[in-house]
Amino acid sequence: MLELKNITKTFGTVVANDNVSITVHRGTIHAIVGENGAGKSTVMRIAYGFYKADSGEIWLDGSRVDIRSPHDAIANGIGMVHQHFMLVDTMTVAENIILGAETGTATNLDLERANTEIKKLSDELRLNVNPKALIEDLSVGQQQRVELLKALYRDAEILILDEPTAVLSPQEVEEFFGILRRMKGQGKTVIIITHKLDEVLAISDEVTVMRDGKVVGNVKTAETDARGLARMIVGRDVLLRVEKDDATPANIVVSVKDLKVLGKHGLAVDGVSFDVRAGEIVGIAGIEGNGQTELIEALAGLCKPYGGRIEFEGRDVTNLSARRLKELGIAHIPEDRHRRGLLLNSDLSENSVLGVHYRPPVAASGFMSSNAIDKRVGEILENFDVRPRNPSLSAKSLSGGNQQKLIIGREFELDPKLLLVSQPTRGVDIGAIEFIHRKLIELRDKGRAVLLVSAELEEVTALADRLLVFREGKIAGEADPKTTSVEEIGLMMTGGGRQNDA
Numbered sequence: 001m002l003e004l005k006n007i008t009k010t011f012g013t014v015v016a017n018d019n020v021s022i023t024v025h026r027g028t029i030h031a032i033v034g035e036n037g038a039g040k041s042t043v044m045r046i047a048y049g050f051y052k053a054d055s056g057e058i059w060l061d062g063s064r065v066d067i068r069s070p071h072d073a074i075a076n077g078i079g080m081v082h083q084h085f086m087l088v089d090t091m092t093v094a095e096n097i098i099l100g101a102e103t104g105t106a107t108n109l110d111l112e113r114a115n116t117e118i119k120k121l122s123d124e125l126r127l128n129v130n131p132k133a134l135i136e137d138l139s140v141g142q143q144q145r146v147e148l149l150k151a152l153y154r155d156a157e158i159l160i161l162d163e164p165t166a167v168l169s170p171q172e173v174e175e176f177f178g179i180l181r182r183m184k185g186q187g188k189t190v191i192i193i194t195h196k197l198d199e200v201l202a203i204s205d206e207v208t209v210m211r212d213g214k215v216v217g218n219v220k221t222a223e224t225d226a227r228g229l230a231r232m233i234v235g236r237d238v239l240l241r242v243e244k245d246d247a248t249p250a251n252i253v254v255s256v257k258d259l260k261v262l263g264k265h266g267l268a269v270d271g272v273s274f275d276v277r278a279g280e281i282v283g284i285a286g287i288e289g290n291g292q293t294e295l296i297e298a299l300a301g302l303c304k305p306y307g308g309r310i311e312f313e314g315r316d317v318t319n320l321s322a323r324r325l326k327e328l329g330i331a332h333i334p335e336d337r338h339r340r341g342l343l344l345n346s347d348l349s350e351n352s353v354l355g356v357h358y359r360p361p362v363a364a365s366g367f368m369s370s371n372a373i374d375k376r377v378g379e380i381l382e383n384f385d386v387r388p389r390n391p392s393l394s395a396k397s398l399s400g401g402n403q404q405k406l407i408i409g410r411e412f413e414l415d416p417k418l419l420l421v422s423q424p425t426r427g428v429d430i431g432a433i434e435f436i437h438r439k440l441i442e443l444r445d446k447g448r449a450v451l452l453v454s455a456e457l458e459e460v461t462a463l464a465d466r467l468l469v470f471r472e473g474k475i476a477g478e479a480d481p482k483t484t485s486v487e488e489i490g491l492m493m494t495g496g497g498r499q500n501d502a
């Protein structure tokens with residue numbers, strides 16, 4: 001149905017796509033996989049008319065088409081859902097969906113018609129989206145379905161999804177896959193970019209593997225497995241499990257006492273108490289939106305607690321600023337790298353010293369030292385394998401996974417006493433996941449305290465020495481990840497009943 005032929009695209013000196021050819025068959029789910037920066041998003045943005053290829057052709061149903069803009073793509077039945085949603089929070093679902101589809105301002109009549117049409121589409125695919133709901137009241141998973149509806153409303157026959165499951169909880173992923181299968185049942189074609197091999201195996205019919213801007217493999221999903229895919233992606237064998245020794249926890253580094261934090265709708269953290277010791281990783285499991293974000297933000301000094309107390313190395317730090325806490329030795333890898341983690345328009349050098357630019361070794365007597373900055377950015381790019389390794393690039397020109405590696409590198413470079421880390425491997429390729437996991441274990445083994453939040457249950461159980469399960473702003477239970485199954489933890493997360501640790 002869709003053929004990309006010999007697509008080449010360069011950004012400055014970076015060859016993002018090097019003679020890429022991909023054939024997608026009608027009515028199939030086609031996965032695109034590959035390392036961070038391999039060129040997956042770029043080639044799909046070309047198919048969607050978001051970028052123009054330097055050379056190459058796009059064919060649809062056997063004839064060549066000219067796609068110069070997303071408008072052309074939509075006219076040709078191609079829709080795309082980007083990884084970062086583009087919805088207006090304060091408007092309703094229907095308003096967002098007709099936004100840009102209609103010419104001129106939408107009348108009440110348009111809106112009435114859209115409401116009916118959206119309801120119908122939503123019912124057909126069992127999306128369960130209310131056209132009249134405000135975007136800001138929807139969960140991330142629901143917002144994603146709105147993005148899907150937006151494409152379907154414009155009669156997309158081919159849907160391109162760029163890492164659609166990165167922000168979904170395991171339950172939402174299941175529902176989402178159900179939707180994709182129903183779309184396939186209606187004869188639609190789906191292209192899905194993902195780093196999750198189990199998802200590739202569960203949902204796709206065919207897989208294209210990219211590396212360094214080129215296509216390095218194309219297989220029928222039924223004829224491969226996780227190990228084989230991993231080897232094709234990274235070019236070597238990858239350890240798909242975490243290997244670590246038992247923790248040897250020492251003194252208490254941070255102590256949280258009856259902490260309460262306000263969120264958008266009242267108390268998001270509702271009286272939580274726990275400690276994290278030097279030399280251990282404490283994991284927080286839970287469905288997203290159960291207070292984890294607010295907890296971490298309070299600990300990082302990004303919002304003031306409503307009640308309770310935070311002690312760091314025995315002293316009260318409850319109301320200290322983010323900067324003070326960083327100076328004391330608390331580093332933070334945030335979940336939302338665009339909002340909290342990076343200055344997108346600044347270069348990698350500047351981003352490498354963000355938060356420490358005013359003090360030694362980066363600055364002396366009030367002046368920044370360019371030698372010190374060069375040294376630091378060089379170390380981060382090298383040790384954390386950020387590609388391309390060019391300090392003068394802007395952060396926004398890095399691929400998603402490389403942005404994440406840059407933030408992680410910067411925070412590790414602080415050699416913190418306590419690391420607060422949310423969703424460390426979201427959007428990161430399997431080779432880099434292995435690497436980041438090893439770094440976190442190394443930090444623990446150096447005697448540092450780590451508080452880890454991850455929506456990936458497999459990840460948090462593999463890394464954590466102790467698990468706290470969050471539900472509705474409270475700790476619903478504590479579990480030993482070595483003796484508690486993922487299913488049992490899942491039950492605690494949803495309130496399905498606490499199982500006793502054997």
Ligand SMILES: Nc1ncnc2c1ncn2[C@@H]1O[C@H](COP(=O)(O)OP(=O)(O)OP(=O)(O)O)[C@@H](O)[C@H]1O
Nearest residue numbers: 011016036037038039040041042397398399400401
């Ligand atoms: N707008 C841009 N300006 C400059 N360079 C870019 C731009 N977009 C992408 N690149 C570069 O092109 C290469 C391919 O990036 P792309 O975003 O396609 O990778 P990807 O395979 O989607 O990676 P990820 O899995 O991390 O999302 C990278 O080296 C990236 O830095």
Ligand SMILES: [Mg+2]
Nearest residue numbers: 040041399400
């Ligand atoms: Mg990408």
